[in-house]
Amino acid sequence: MNPREYLAGLEFHGIKLGLDNITYLLNQAGRPHTAYPTVHVAGTNGKGSVVAMLDAMLRAAGYCVGRFTSPHLIQLNERFIINAQPIDDGELDSQIEYFRNLAEQRDAPPTYFELCTAIAFRWFQRREVDAAIIEVGMGGRFDSTNVITPLACAITNIDLEHTQYLGDTRAKIAFEKAGIIKRGVPTVVSEKDREPLEVILARARDLDSRCYLLGDDFTYTLDGTVLNSRFTYRSKSLTLSNVSLGLAGRYQGENAAAAVALAERIQTSFPNLTANAIQRGLETAQWPCRLERVLEAPPVFVDVAHNPAGMRKLAAELGSCIVVMAVSSDKAAVQMCDAIAPVARELILTQYAGHRGLPVDALCAAAGNHRSFRRVEQLDDAIAAGMALASNDCPLVVTGSVFTAGQAREILIEDYGAKPLLF
Template sequence: MDQLAKTIDWLYSLESRGEIYKLERMDAALELIGNPHRRIRAVHIAGTKGKGSVAAMLDSCLRAAGYRTGLYTKPHLMNLAERTRVSGAEIGAAQMLDYIERLRAIYDHAGLALTFFEFTVAMMFLYFADAGVECAVVETGLGGRLDSTNVVTPILSVITPIGFDHMEYLGHTIAAIAGEKGGIIKSDVPVVIGARDPDARLVLTSLAAQRRSAVRLIDRDFSYRSHAPAHRLDYHGLGLEIRDLEIGLAGPFQHENAAIAVASLEALRAQGWRIDEDAIRRGIREVCWPGRFDVVSKRPLVILDCAHNEMSIAALLETMSVELGPGVKPRLIFGCQSAKEWPTMAAMLGRRVRDVTLTRAQPKSPLEPEELVAHFAAHCPARVERDPIRAIERVISELAPDDVALITGSVYLIGEVYPYFLTREGRIGLFAEAGA
């Protein structure tokens, strides 16, 4: 095993420490490396649905406007370097090895036992500061208030739609979850709110008022008109109107994400950032965000989607109806994590597919596929193929040229199977590597 592989294995071993939600630890970790988060200007994004897509769109538009950007998202699909990108390129392998080893030495010497997420957040802030990014787009991990990224004081906060997910950590009501997500709203820092749920809106706008944060609220200060099934929309903001805006991502839910991204760009323009309409159009059109209604084979049609909770499954089903037609029933390959609301997800999907092959993704805490059989079998034929690649090969071998296969249920499942499809195209990774 080479040095990088051994070092990455060590880093992943930190997951055994679990998660510790105390920002004082993050403050201490960053103090030891010169507080790099204070040297960058950041847009901070939280929410239940769409925050990764919004982050990718913002990054794409800022790059189109000529800015040197950092983009931090989680989880990754195939490799850890995807989480930390500068100007669209993921951190290089040699760079990542150097950063991990340097930080490990510093924290070991200080006796600071960071969790996996704390360590990667510290590495991200240091890398972005060293790289001289002009704007970093930073997605929270879980929640917001006690998320390790929440040590940053951003130039703009963004809250995407709020729904039920990670209830064991965030609470069992929309109001409680919104309160946790709204923890990224900072005093006197503007916030864009894309939540429509009345309880979420009340909590978030109240937090913003308490913190004197200027609000741009969806359906009040900005709105959009979708042209679905075309990948186009009209955006209407406080001072910006863009008609027939083309989106590079499929699905009606991406129209909402695009509107939230453009509202965020409008807020940045109000602060003096030079982002013209051409840059917005090019950035939204050229955005790359793999694993979201992602067509990896056209004949037969094979789609990968990272939907992993009720809210994202609902968005996926709407996208299927718009993109494929309401009468099309895909062959489903499904695997999920044990902590998810899988009975509900099974009922939602089972009614809309021809049959399902249940499988088991390796990372984290996967649900055993046998537990899902009865829940799907109430709606469609169900079988088990525990190995994800064998499940894919089995289903694809049974497809006619005009058939459709859908693979979904977990980000980890999509990450595990993506290399299979990239190899078929002669590709290695999802993004270019810095310095390559």
């Protein structure tokens, strides 16, 4: 069994919340996660965008930066990035083999995500990064990334997700995400709704963590269009004006503000992280499939919206459009259809390849409240149907899950000449 086959086999162990496995692996590896400064980011939506923007800021300041995110779009290598370059195949296979040997000395096998987390921490150590920005996989309290003591952490927002693991209310989910807060470590919070915010603030008080709140400690405005926005940020110590964000979408204003607030929290450790570097990072940040325009004529966008909150934010950015949609079987498909249908001139429902996808017939049943949709069995055929209908004033939007976005991105690269992924 080669390294990739071994890792893929771990996926069928499912999700196991807890830190025993990751702690064992990292202890056996010499605790690589303690070798460099980290920043930890949790939240329902937007956390990957915050990671990407803070990463770009630190690189603009001249630092060597690791970035760990999940899941990947096309290739596993995308989860492990240093200075905008994914890990190469040989190094990744070597890291898998290293931790495979450690894992096989123990009765309890690690999960797929636990092994990926360990690989990221050790690779960053071996490459001697100046900093690593770490995205939580799920929740926070028992997520395998939650072994670090970061310089700062952030919680972007709270909505219903993974309710079988995290709880069925926003307050319960907030409790899990607030589990990344560490004693004395500053926490940036974008969530403004009182119920989940009170849970986060209570956890922060218990741990003497100073919270920096969107709307109180820092504010932003975003003017312009979806693809040409102008961002302004204000806090007690920093003002940025008229910044052109590299990431499209008005919802990125909130994420950009959180990233800047994080940059402010870590400036004493990174003195070259000046206002100019922060601005250049915002302007140059790349994060594929976040309202990403991948073709010009006809205009084609790909977005990873994968829950009702994300779909509502996406719909708010769009005028009339052609929508191709495929979702995962554990998502709230009815509410997602309800959110996107009002902007869809034509709603094309399909399924992505793989065991996690919701069968297209089930998705059609979920969309039953809406008068018009088209059923297409395969994602590539659905994209072809959407391309035939799209025009300059009615773009094609492909969305529904990270897996949909990744497979669509690959189809668009191979069959339609779309640009490759950039990080």
